[in-house]
Amino acid sequence: MKRFLIRLFLLCSVLMILTGLTLVETKIRTSTFLGMTIMDRDQYLDYISDKTYVYDPTIDLYFDDTSIPYIESFGSYLFPIGSTSEGLVHTDTNHQLILVFDDADQFTTNFSDNIAFELCLVNGENYDVKTITFTNLPLIIIEGYEKIDNDNYGSFTLIDPDNERHLYEITQSDVKYHRRGNYTATAPKPSFKLTLLDDQWESEAHDLLGLRDDDDWILQSMVTDTSKIKEKLAITLWNGISDRYQLGYEYVEVIIDGAYMGIYGLQTPLDHKTFEGSKKNDLLIKIDDWKGDSDYGNISNWVVDEESDQCQFNEYEVKPCNGDIIEDVVETIDTLHTDLDSFADAFDLTNCANYQLLLNLSSGVDNTYKNQRLCLSEHGLTISILKGAWDFDFCFQYSDDGVDQGIYTDGIVPDAIRNDPSYFRNQCDQYRSLREGMLSDTSLVETISSWDDQLRQGGALIRDESTWDYTGWAMGRVDHNAALDLIIQGLTSRFVFLDDYYQVN
Numbered sequence: 001m002k003r004f005l006i007r008l009f010l011l012c013s014v015l016m017i018l019t020g021l022t023l024v025e026t027k028i029r030t031s032t033f034l035g036m037t038i039m040d041r042d043q044y045l046d047y048i049s050d051k052t053y054v055y056d057p058t059i060d061l062y063f064d065d066t067s068i069p070y071i072e073s074f075g076s077y078l079f080p081i082g083s084t085s086e087g088l089v090h091t092d093t094n095h096q097l098i099l100v101f102d103d104a105d106q107f108t109t110n111f112s113d114n115i116a117f118e119l120c121l122v123n124g125e126n127y128d129v130k131t132i133t134f135t136n137l138p139l140i141i142i143e144g145y146e147k148i149d150n151d152n153y154g155s156f157t158l159i160d161p162d163n164e165r166h167l168y169e170i171t172q173s174d175v176k177y178h179r180r181g182n183y184t185a186t187a188p189k190p191s192f193k194l195t196l197l198d199d200q201w202e203s204e205a206h207d208l209l210g211l212r213d214d215d216d217w218i219l220q221s222m223v224t225d226t227s228k229i230k231e232k233l234a235i236t237l238w239n240g241i242s243d244r245y246q247l248g249y250e251y252v253e254v255i256i257d258g259a260y261m262g263i264y265g266l267q268t269p270l271d272h273k274t275f276e277g278s279k280k281n282d283l284l285i286k287i288d289d290w291k292g293d294s295d296y297g298n299i300s301n302w303v304v305d306e307e308s309d310q311c312q313f314n315e316y317e318v319k320p321c322n323g324d325i326i327e328d329v330v331e332t333i334d335t336l337h338t339d340l341d342s343f344a345d346a347f348d349l350t351n352c353a354n355y356q357l358l359l360n361l362s363s364g365v366d367n368t369y370k371n372q373r374l375c376l377s378e379h380g381l382t383i384s385i386l387k388g389a390w391d392f393d394f395c396f397q398y399s400d401d402g403v404d405q406g407i408y409t410d411g412i413v414p415d416a417i418r419n420d421p422s423y424f425r426n427q428c429d430q431y432r433s434l435r436e437g438m439l440s441d442t443s444l445v446e447t448i449s450s451w452d453d454q455l456r457q458g459g460a461l462i463r464d465e466s467t468w469d470y471t472g473w474a475m476g477r478v479d480h481n482a483a484l485d486l487i488i489q490g491l492t493s494r495f496v497f498l499d500d501y502y503q504v505n
Contacts, residue, residue, distance in 0.1 A: 137454070
């Protein structure tokens with residue numbers, strides 16, 4: 001009996017110690033978050049029972065020195081959080097901030113819904129109640145203060161909650177911005193071209209989300225794509241194919257002049273810097289449209305007009321055109337007009353094959369002629385041409401049965417390259433490599449699912465879809481889940497066809 005009592009005492013002591021450690025761990029974990037006290041509802045009601053409610057619309061909330069935006073349409077502050085968030089949320093009058101949960105022990109920073117959490121602001125014997133919503137996506141805040149011609153000028157803030165050091169990184173600068181796009185320029189949710197500026201309104205480069213150090217950026221609205229993955233998927237495919245240059249694309253949420261704008265793709269532009277060229281020595285061609293069966297692979301369709309400083313390609317203007325190098329390029333193109341072999345040599349065969357493969361992988365019907373970017377680099381009496389992948393929001397268009405067994409032919413390739421056996425052989429080798437890795441059946445679904453989870457975490461997708469009506473805009477005719485299913489089913493069917501075409505088996 002004595003031994004039994006001793007053992008029982010020791011067992012109870014161990015259980016008490018373990019229970020105490022668990023309670024201590026829970027208390028420490030849930031006691032504060034970013035300087036805000038965590039309380040369950042019973043604790044909170046007891047705490048404010050002797051205080052007076054006073055509504056104060058003038059309270060501003062800050063993270064360190066950065067203002068946290070208040071979204072009028074949601075009636076809530078919006079703030080991004082990461083996996084290991086550190087810092088201090090506060091007011092300029094040092095309120096005590098209390099986050100209220102029904103069960104504080106269940107507090108987690110992995111929010112999956114668009115939940116506006118109750119935030120109590122206590123100042124002495126008075127208190128006010130607001131709400132705060134947490135997002136897992138980076139947040140861009142633009143406040144305009146002047147418009148000159150078609151450009152708006154304002155302040156730019158990017159709050160990145162989970163960068164490579166797992167700490168908050170905040171980028172602030174002035175910004176010049178305007179709407180961009182052709183078909184989507186009139187959409188209710190517009191895309192934007194941004195140029196980051198210093199306090200003298202001179203261009204100033206910043207590394208945003210680890211994409212690259214640059215002053216020029218694009219906010220892609222994805223208004224024609226309810227799946228929200230087509231542009232990101234095409235860019236990911238290109239980065240897996242190309243050995244010449246890489247593109248960048250990351251999801252963000254955007255607020256402009258206090259209005260919630262939804263989910264955007266922060267994108268690096270396809271410009272001279274992408275091609276590792278320069279505005280001084282290179283000509284960047286943008287194909288805006290096409291004319292039926294015109295022969296784009298024929299050099300006779302390439303025209304440079306010295307007088308107007310315009311470069312034309314098959315009667316369509318291409319831009320931007322740098323007048324400083326027009327004279328040199330004219331001489332080079334005049335030489336190519338009489339030498340088709342030199343015209344073909346100007347193109348990089350591997351680059352052309354990579355682009356053709358991307359067209360087939362993405363079913364890029366809108367990119368066989370139109371939406372291409374060509375970078376012409378002038379080197380003495382020779383000119384080199386690189387093709388650029390761009391604007392894939394109308395790709396991956398599949399019907400309900402998912403059948404898509406066509407070949408999407410790049411129309412801007414000289415016949416000498418198209419007929420070279422290496423052109424097709426290169427595509428086959430690249431395709432086989434992709435199917436063994438990033439484009440295996442399981443890897444593709446896992447990648448798309450991870451992007452979808454990223455959009456859903458913190459309720460970003462719910463906020464976006466409650467803000468904008470996407471019906472009537474291309475694939476906006478189907479909802480997010482249906483659009484994702486169509487893409488996955490379509491790609492699965494597409495791979496069966498391409499496996500045979502590219503001789504995988």
